[in-house]
Amino acid sequence: MKNRLRVLRAERDWSQADLADRLQVSRQSVNAIETGRFDPSLPLAFKLAKLFSTPIEQIFSDEE
């Protein structure tokens, strides 16, 4: 699954650690999601959408 997390994070000038703190997860989780090695759970995806004030489908797409 592809995502725009890195772009959205960069737009806000947040580091991975900043985003991890806001999501209350480890920095490794953010890194794994950004690099596509880990797909977040639905609650975490909703949390991301709420944090970036963006619909989930604008953050994640099912392209390989």
Place this chain on the structure above:
Amino acid sequence: MNIRLCNKELSPLQRRTMQLFGANLGFTAVLSLATHDLVKDMHPSALFIYLTALLPTIPVVGIVVVVSRYLARETDDFIRMLVVQSLLWGLGITFVLDTYLGGLFSHPQIFRLIPILNIDLFCVSVGIAVRIQLWRNR
């Protein structure tokens, strides 16, 4: 010195789990050795042997409870996935080593150096697997 996981301080849940895990592991080793010596020195009845052999299994059940509780309460999905993968690696390595050592020690000419508990093998394997997983995902 504080233990660090994922380059950040352990959460209270992770710290508590590590403490309980270590304590149960210690109890398992102590009870295994103690009951072994007790049975060896006392020449007890078969029923007593069966009952005392159950004692070291209590902290093993404790370890299962501690790990289950941790997995149920860990809110970080990615860390939970790493821990589950490490547990599976630990199980696999324990089965392989147990099969190998079982075959090896069944031969009388092979001297059994130290009593090795499967739970020790499992915990060491899981610990190594967790470190490797964290290093790969640093």
